[in-house]
Amino acid sequence: MDTRQVVPTLAALQLIDKLRARHGPLLFHQSGGCCDGSSPMCFATGDFIVGDRDVQLGEIGGAAFYISPSQFEYWKHTQLIIDVVEGRGGMFSLENGEGVRFLVRSRLFTDEEFAALQAQGRV
Template sequence: MDTRQVIATLPALQLIEKLRARHGPVLFHQSGGCCDGSSPMCFPTDDFIVGDRDVQLGEIGGAPFYISAPQFEYWKHTQLIIDVVPGRGGMFSLENGEGVRFLVRSRLFTDEEFAALQAQGKV
């Protein structure tokens, strides 16, 4: 049973490592807004201020992954799977210009997995 709230595919982990080598420590934020906000955004750790209401879901490739509180309420029943696909990254996201972008895929937690998350106080 994998109850991590956020995981990443191998291509995503490889891109994170490439971005970290170029920019230093990075973090992710998923706001759930329109346009760029609907994609996971990767920032240098020192260039992004995490909000008081942002929820840290976990880490992918050693990078903390945050989501806005309202978006967490919608997605708390799902495991986010961060992947990479061809395309343009978000305007301010570090993968912009790489010819690929981060993408969120998801799957619903089973009842058993969700109960385990509740027992751990994560939802």
């Protein structure tokens, strides 16, 4: 049973390694909304101020992954799968200009997995 709330694909891990080599330590933020806000955004640590109420879902490739409180409420029943697809990245996200962008895929947790998350106080 995999109850990690955020998991990367191999392609995401490879892009994270490439961006870390260029920019140093990284973090991700998923805010929701339209335009760039609907994609996971990758920043150099220190270039983005995490909100006091933002929720850290976990880490991907050694980079902390945060989500806004409103998005957490919406997505808490799902595992976020961070992938990479061809296309232009978010305007402020570090993969901009790479010809690829991060993308969120998701799957619903089973009832058993969600109960385990609740027992751990993670939702």
